[in-house]
Amino acid sequence: MIELKKSKNFAGSEGPVVLVIMDGIGIGKNPESDFVKQAKTPNLTWLHENALYTELRAHGVAVGLPDDGDMGNSEVGHNAIGCGRIFEQGAALVGKAIASGAMYADGSVWQELVSNVNHKASTLHFIGLFSDGNVHSNLNHLESMLRKAKEQGVKKARIHALIDGRDVPPTSALDYVERFDAFLKEINADGTVDYCVASGGGRMNITMDRYDANWDMVKRGWATHVKAEGRTFASMKEAVETFRVENPGILDQDLPAFVIERDRAPVGPIVDGDSVIFFNFRGDRSLEITKAFEADELKEFDRGPKPDVLYAGMMQYDGDLGVPARYLVTPPAIDRTMSEYLSNAGVKQLAISETQKYGHMTYFFNGNNSGKFPTETWKEIPSDVCPFEDAPRMKADEITDVVVQAIESGEYKFIRLNFPNGDMVGHTGVVNAVKLAVEAVDENVGRIMEALKKANGIMVCTADHGNADDMCELDKKTGALVLDEQGRCKPKTAHSLNPVPGIVYDPSGAANARLADVPEAGIANLAATCITLLGFEPPEDYAASLVKVG
Numbered sequence: 343m344i345e346l347k348k349s350k351n352f353a354g355s356e357g358p359v360v361l362v363i364m365d366g367i368g369i370g371k372n373p374e375s376d377f378v379k380q381a382k383t384p385n386l387t388w389l390h391e392n393a394l395y396t397e398l399r400a401h402g403v404a405v406g407l408p409d410d411g412d413m414g415n416s417e418v419g420h421n422a423i424g425c426g427r428i429f430e431q432g433a434a435l436v437g438k439a440i441a442s443g444a445m446y447a448d449g450s451v452w453q454e455l456v457s458n459v460n461h462k463a464s465t466l467h468f469i470g471l472f473s474d475g476n477v478h479s480n481l482n483h484l485e486s487m488l489r490k491a492k493e494q495g496v497k498k499a500r501i502h503a504l505i506d507g508r509d510v511p512p513t514s515a516l517d518y519v520e521r522f523d524a525f526l527k528e529i530n531a532d533g534t535v536d537y538c539v540a541s542g543g544g545r546m547n548i549t550m551d552r553y554d555a556n557w558d559m560v561k562r563g564w565a566t567h568v569k570a571e572g573r574t575f576a577s578m579k580e581a582v583e584t585f586r587v588e589n590p591g592i593l594d595q596d597l598p599a600f601v602i603e604r605d606r607a608p609v610g611p612i613v614d615g616d617s618v619i620f621f622n623f624r625g626d627r628s629l630e631i632t633k634a635f636e637a638d639e640l641k642e643f644d645r646g647p648k649p650d651v652l653y654a655g656m657m658q659y660d661g662d663l664g665v666p667a668r669y670l671v672t673p674p675a676i677d678r679t680m681s682e683y684l685s686n687a688g689v690k691q692l693a694i695s696e697t698q699k700y701g702h703m704t705y706f707f708n709g710n711n712s713g714k715f716p717t718e719t720w721k722e723i724p725s726d727v728c729p730f731e732d733a734p735r736m737k738a739d740e741i742t743d744v745v746v747q748a749i750e751s752g753e754y755k756f757i758r759l760n761f762p763n764g765d766m767v768g769h770t771g772v773v774n775a776v777k778l779a780v781e782a783v784d785e786n787v788g789r790i791m792e793a794l795k796k797a798n799g800i801m802v803c804t805a806d807h808g809n810a811d812d813m814c815e816l817d818k819k820t821g822a823l824v825l826d827e828q829g830r831c832k833p834k835t836a837h838s839l840n841p842v843p844g845i846v847y848d849p850s851g852a853a854n855a856r857l858a859d860v861p862e863a864g865i866a867n868l869a870a871t872c873i874t875l876l877g878f879e880p881p882e883d884y885a886a887s888l889v890k891v892g
């Protein structure tokens with residue numbers, strides 16, 4: 343059994359250690375674009391000036407992504423915070439498996455899927471996020487797989503494209519359509535294969551729901567991709583252009599579903615004998631559609647007859663459940679998480695958020711495993727199903743009610759929570775709502791501070807990556823703000839590349855915490871920090887604690 347040693351310097355505080363993850367609240371660089379700065383945040387400002395405060399890296403290689411041009415995201419962020427080390431993540435692992443050819447090796451799942459369609463003269467389908475955001479997927483991976491499929495004799499491939507606009511600019515769909523059309527033209531040119539787009543829709547409208555928040559999305563996705571039911575178009579370009587005319591101002595992520603037809607028939611329903619690859623590597627938004635393809639019985643919606651297909655995910659999405667059964671690339675081997683160490687030490691832990699980020703605090707935090715350690719309690723506050731710009735407080739008040747009660751009860755030694763507001767509202771691009779979202783987080787951080795003052799506990803407050811801190815598009819070449827016709831900044835819906843705050847607030851002063859000299863500190867250093875503040879020595883191979891105590 344893995345164990346923590348008690349610290350010689352500090353026996354732990356009287357009250358709990360509370361880890362607050364303010365999702366998507368980073369430290370901005372441009373005041374015009376920084377809606378954390380523009381919001382009223384008396385508590386965060388006070389903490390900046392009076393508590394221990396440092397900046398932490400939350401993007402690129404500091405969280406296991408291929409390079410420093412990659413923005414952070416919730417999966418890699420919560421993995422790093424919960425596991426205290428930097429693991430090479432999905433984006434990097436898939437890229438390497440493709441480059442080395444390991445993904446396509448003899449005996450691989452890829453070979454099994456390809457042999458299946460070659461043997462049966464059936465279709466190889468690809469469903470996934472049509473993007474190069476490197477958060478859930480990368481179009482390079484799709485193109486490489488299609489090239490390989492052609493090389494290996496696959497005659498018919500169909501692509502079901504989930505339009506992004508959330509990890510990439512909000513209305514950039516046609517850039518990707520254009521790039522991919524050129525790719526298809528080239529690959530189809532010699533007439534030996536028939537590869538084309540069969541269906542799709544905005545990622546926040548179909549297929550990519552998470553944490554059981556809204557299964558209707560998956561139901562719509564199933565009807566679109568599998569049954570080829572829905573509004574038909576001659577091409578993806580025509581679909582996107584038509585929807586934009588009909589819904590002025592619509593963001594790509596919200597685009598309706600579409601089915602592509604040729605000679606009055608849909609080009610790519612998914613039928614018995616086909617192979618299907620869900621090519622997203624990230625698990626949260628892949629698990630529900632995977633269940634729809636894999637489960638013998640499905641209670642969440644009536645899917646009709648389930649086609650008998652060989653289904654594979656790009657990665658294994660849940661290590662504890664072993665889902666999906668078939669996957670192309672092995673995920674990072676994240677072991678010995680902070681939750682496991684604390685459980686073995688008998689530390690009672692509470693993990694809480696609302697539905698939209700619930701799995702972030704449980705499944706992602708525990709290294710993409712859905713199992714619970716013995717001393718953990720998990721609490722989910724149901725999220726509303728509505729546009730979050732209309733309700734920017736989301737469930738921050740309700741989450742805090744439970745946290746304050748848990749602090750007062752003395753039942754838990756370690757409490758971890760996620761406030762989704764800065765991120766979920768940040769993704770809408772509605773900047774006035776983003777301000778209100780940040781203000782709701784600040785108020786609730788204040789309530790937690792008050793409760794910890796009374797209980798003699800300690801708060802560690804941070805974020806998994808930025809978003810609300812960088813809400814305007816910048817010109818790629820000049821770095822200048824991109825303005826619309828009215829001179830307003832053009833909203834950006836993606837995460838930022840900015841650092842995030844690392845705050846330690848110890849109102850009783852019991853820990854005598856001082857910032858340690860940690861070069862290039864990142865959010866992976868937070869696990870050792872929490873363990874130190876709980877009165878233990880962090881495991882030797884964890885990224886160092888940000889504080890010294892005692």
Ligand SMILES: O=C(O)[C@@H](CO)OP(=O)(O)O
Nearest residue numbers: 415416417477508509765
């Ligand atoms: O909504 C999501 O899926 C991602 C953005 O693609 O955001 P986060 O990483 O914060 O969950």
Ligand SMILES: [Mn+2]
Nearest residue numbers: 365415416806
């Ligand atoms: Mn996040």
Ligand SMILES: [Mn+2]
Nearest residue numbers: 366765766769
């Ligand atoms: Mn996000």
